[in-house]
Amino acid sequence: QAVVTQEPSLTVSPGGTVTLTCGSSTGAVTSGHYPYWFQQKPGQAPRTLIYDTSNKHSWTPARFSGSLLGGKAALTLSGAQPEDEAEYYCLLSYSGARGDVVFGGGTKLTVL
Amino acid sequence: QVQLVQSGAEVKKPGASVKVSCKASGYTFTSYGISWVRQAPGQGLEWMGWISAYNGNTNYAQKLQGRVTMTTDTSTSTAYMELRSLRSDDTAVYYCARAVGWGRPDYWGQGTLVTVSS
Numbered sequence: 001q002a003v004v005t006q007e008p009s010l011t012v013s014p015g016g017t018v019t020l021t022c023g024s025s026t027g028a029v030t031s032g033h034y035p036y037w038f039q040q041k042p043g044q045a046p047r048t049l050i051y052d053t054s055n056k057h058s059w060t061p062a063r064f065s066g067s068l069l070g071g072k073a074a075l076t077l078s079g080a081q082p083e084d085e086a087e088y089y090c091l092l093s094y095s096g097a098r099g100d101v102v103f104g105g106g107t108k109l110t111v112l
Numbered sequence: 113q114v115q116l117v118q119s120g121a122e123v124k125k126p127g128a129s130v131k132v133s134c135k136a137s138g139y140t141f142t143s144y145g146i147s148w149v150r151q152a153p154g155q156g157l158e159w160m161g162w163i164s165a166y167n168g169n170t171n172y173a174q175k176l177q178g179r180v181t182m183t184t185d186t187s188t189s190t191a192y193m194e195l196r197s198l199r200s201d202d203t204a205v206y207y208c209a210r211a212v213g214w215g216r217p218d219y220w221g222q223g224t225l226v227t228v229s230s
Contacts, residue, residue, distance in 0.1 A: 001174060034213060034216060036216055036217075038157070038217075040157075045207055045220045045221065045222055045223050046149075046157065046207070046217075046220055047220065048217065048218050048219070048220070051212075051216070051218065057218070087156075089156065089157050091159075091216065091217075093213060093214060093215070093216055100159075100171070100173070100174075101147070101159045101162070101214065101215045101216060102159065103149075103156060103157040103158065103159055104156075105156050106156045106157070
């Protein structure tokens with residue numbers, strides 16, 4: 001099974017910009033992996049922020065954006081707010097007979 | 113609005129089975145699948161598998177093959193996940209989520225804590 005990798009932790013200053021990345025052990029991440037990004041705060045269920053690389057849900061703050069960057073999926077937060085401190089998970093879909101879906105290990109984002 | 117409401121917390125002994133339910137509302141149940149995701153204490157998210165609510169097709173994560181069964185009841189818009197031969201490392205919060213494509217979650221349930229302890 002493929003392994004999806006994320007930075008274990010990142011820190012951003014309030015108002016600052018940070019980019020989280022999501023890589024695949026099988027090679028470059030493409031739009032065909034349909035990258036998703038989720039935010040999870042302690043004691044809460046995950047919330048889907050970004051789907052299919054760069055699409056936002058109605059509840060996704062405008063300061064979050066998704067893209068492909070250097071062979072990885074990326075989540076960029078521009079103008080970080082204290083309430084953005086959370087764990088962020090990416091997810092990639094792998095085609096083939098099994099069609100598996102794999103989560104990354106998560107990035108703990110601290111706003112400090 | 114889309115809602116997924118899960119059954120309550122469970123405590124089970126090793127070797128037992130657990131069945132978690134997930135009642136969906138606010139959308140056409142058979143137009144989407146349901147994915148199940150679990151999270152052990154202090155750990156990340158683990159995709160367990162997916163079921164099509166349209167035709168019942170399933171795809172289970174390889175490590176759970178043979179121990180997990182996912183089903184749906186379209187008459188009540190409810191999905192079920194049964195996990196058998198429970199072990200202590202199955203202790204986790206289990207989430208259902210409405211799924212698009214081959215199991216990508218968009219709307220999430222509130223989670224169900226399953227504790228496996230003797």
